[in-house]
Amino acid sequence: MIICDRVKVIAVVGAGKIGSAIIKAIKECYSDVNLIATGRRDVTLENAKLLGAEATRNNKEAISRADLIILSVKPHHFPIIVKEVGKDVWDGKIVISVMAGIKLKTLSSVLPGAKIFRAMTNINTSVRKASTAISTLDGDESDKEVVEELFKCLGTIYWVPEEYIDIWTALVGSGPAFISEIVDALVLGAVASGMPRDIAYKAILDVLEGTAVLLKNRDVHPAEVRDEVTTPGGTTIRGLAVMESRGIKSALIETLEAAYKRSREIGNDIELNIRKELNIN
Ligand SMILES: NC(=O)c1ccc[n+]([C@@H]2O[C@H](COP(=O)([O-])OP(=O)(O)OC[C@H]3O[C@@H](n4cnc5c(N)ncnc54)[C@H](OP(=O)(O)O)[C@@H]3O)[C@@H](O)[C@H]2O)c1
Known part of the structure; x- marks a missing residue:
């Protein structure tokens, strides 16, 4: 398995609902991989321990020790993490963001040297039947293999251009x-x-x-x-x-269009706020 050969330690930054579902699935698929989960509240850390991960509030230490990092905090908490951990920890690491809205270009500009991927999955991760869309700007083939193998553990994966992520959020999320x-x-x-x-x-x-x-x-x-x-x-x-x-069919078509419109609005708002918070032009 590529994961076990290339990835010894995975950090899940923000072990909330989606982070915990990912930890649970990874533990079931790759019992040899060490997982470090981060959170703020005791209950988050205790829950991560119950799932078999090491748990800490120290994001910098978790990221430094990991070969692969999953970013699963809410988007508005992301700038806090970036400021807290600094710029030196990311170089050469595979970073997969499951955060809504934050674009690959923005992630690249604040995580220097990281190999960045964006994944959008759904609640079906909890039964390992998720449909996950993954995008990257310039991920190389061997890193893509690692990311693909990891997310296959949650269900089915689809490589899609980033422009489809908002539609994916409406249709699949x-x-x-x-x-x-x-x-x-x-x-x-x-x-x-x-x-x-x-x-x-x-x-x-x-x-x-x-x-x-x-x-x-x-x-x-x-x-x-x-x-x-x-x-x-x-x-x-x-x-x-x-x-x-x-008009059931047209109602469903409009349902999707409305959800997509909202997903795009939310994505644009998140992106604007993050760029402002992190002083990105
Ligand atoms: N839920 C889904 O099915 C799903 C699917 C696709 C994408 N997403 C995206 O994934 C992200 C997380 O969603 P969620 O539903 O899992 O949210 P959530 O349950 O609120 O989880 C976020 C976690 O981040 C932790 N956190 C916040 N600030 C932190 C910090 N400074 N250091 C370490 N941990 C910190 C929180 O810990 P504490 O609770 O201890 O404060 C919380 O456990 C969002 O961007 C969402 O759009 C979710």
Whole structure:
């Protein structure tokens, strides 16, 4: 495994929700890698220890000792870390930011000598079924291999140009919320028609999982599967007609567009604030 050969120590700076999920997954995949987690509160440090990481408030020491660093603080805490640890600790290290909004160019200008990657994942990291987008400006192939192997441990990875990260945040970051809402609505429909909630809930999750596998395996447009299920004069077409008349499809398209717009707004605000805080022109 490349990770164990090239990376002996990983620092997770900011072991909160996403940081802890990453620690847990790395521990399960690469038990030989040493993990150092940082945080401020006792509860954060205790939780990191329970997950098998060394825990400290000392970001500088954690970063200095690590071969690879994951930055998982909230974006507005990032300038504090940069000022606290100084410029000498980053040289030659692989740094992966999972922080929302902060662009690769900005990271490069404040982490001198670091090999920088930006990753955007989702809540499904907790079950190692995440879809993670990763971008880099000039990462070399061997560093990309390390980053890829590490994030494969959380689920599936996709190398994407940085310009897609905001859309990714809307589609994949918010995706679990949108899908959960649709699941909830379908369950309520079954309950309204007389089925007990627990049975309906399990059934629709099976349908979701099965349909995802079917679509992936057959590699066809979703409309083909829809048409196969849609018998003339049957059950499905009656339901589809309601979906059509209520504009479900256009509502979902607009949902994504609205989430993307907001993701871009938030990203731009974060980027502006960070550049101001760190005096970057
Ligand atoms: N949650 C997700 O699914 C997800 C997915 C993709 C990206 N992200 C991004 O990942 C970042 C973190 O999100 P989150 O939801 O995991 O937030 P979170 O739970 O608040 O975690 C942030 C952690 O950073 C720690 N921290 C803050 N200041 C620090 C400092 N000076 N030194 C060391 N640690 C410090 C906090 O420690 P204390 O609690 O001890 O103060 C906290 O545990 C955000 O930028 C978010 O956009 C999150």
